[in-house]
Amino acid sequence: EDKVVQSPLSLVVHEGDTVTLNCSYEVTNFRSLLWYKQEKKAPTFLFMLTSSGIEKKSGRLSSILDKKELFSILNITATQTGDSAIYLCAVESYNTDKLIFGTGTRLQVFP
Amino acid sequence: AAGVIQSPRHLIKEKRETATLKCYPIPRHDTVYWYQQGPGQDPQFLISFYEKMQSDKGSIPDRFSAQQFSDYHSELNMSSLELGDSALYFCASSPDRPDTQYFGPGTRLTVL
Numbered sequence: 001e002d003k004v005v006q007s008p009l010s011l012v013v014h015e016g017d018t019v020t021l022n023c024s025y026e027v028t029n030f031r032s033l034l035w036y037k038q039e040k041k042a043p044t045f046l047f048m049l050t051s052s053g054i055e056k057k058s059g060r061l062s063s064i065l066d067k068k069e070l071f072s073i074l075n076i077t078a079t080q081t082g083d084s085a086i087y088l089c090a091v092e093s094y095n096t097d098k099l100i101f102g103t104g105t106r107l108q109v110f111p
Numbered sequence: 112a113a114g115v116i117q118s119p120r121h122l123i124k125e126k127r128e129t130a131t132l133k134c135y136p137i138p139r140h141d142t143v144y145w146y147q148q149g150p151g152q153d154p155q156f157l158i159s160f161y162e163k164m165q166s167d168k169g170s171i172p173d174r175f176s177a178q179q180f181s182d183y184h185s186e187l188n189m190s191s192l193e194l195g196d197s198a199l200y201f202c203a204s205s206p207d208r209p210d211t212q213y214f215g216p217g218t219r220l221t222v223l
Binding site for chain 2: 036042044045086090099100104106
């Protein structure tokens with residue numbers, strides 16, 4: 001059965017800390033892995049990863065995919081209170097044309 | 112563990128037809144959210160229900176309606192379908208309104 005597992009479930013840090021969020025998956029015919037940030041309502045897109053070992057970077061956020069070990073990490077450096085959100089990982093599959101979400105990691109950043 | 116179930120998984124309709132999407136939340140989850148995700152776009156929040164009452168409304172067109180039933184499953188009814196309604200429709204559930212949302216696998220609607 002296809003599944004996406006994120007860890008930790010919850011993380012509380014102080015501003016300025018660096019955090020690493022993990023996403024592991026088991027999906028047949030993997031197409032891509034996506035990271036989203038969900039603050040209030042709808043998730044907003046962060047990264048799409050399709051190839052192993054290529055880091056995607058956007059400001060203080062970066063992500064990398066390991067297709068051999070079937071996981072991805074999302075790094076946030078110098079965290080700010082505005083980074084507080086739920087970070088969702090989702091995996092796309094070719095054959096079933098579906099997007100499978102993990103349960104998310106809740107990040108809380110305190111000043 | 113049981114997850115959010117959505118049906119059907121795929122649906123193909125023609126313009127001006129109607130469609131009904133169903134969502135079965137995780138047992139004991141009383142809140143359901145509906146999202147629409149167009150190609151290459153972020154999911155857009157449509158509407159949510161808490162304890163069978165509408166709790167929040169997003170960018171849901173007037174042609175769409177939804178409800179949550181006594182068994183907490185929810186249905187999204189879409190009428191006068193347009194080409195632009197083609198999208199992936201996600202349902203998510205949570206055990207309490209501010210809590211983590213658990214997403215279903217989505218229903219892919221194609222309008223021809």
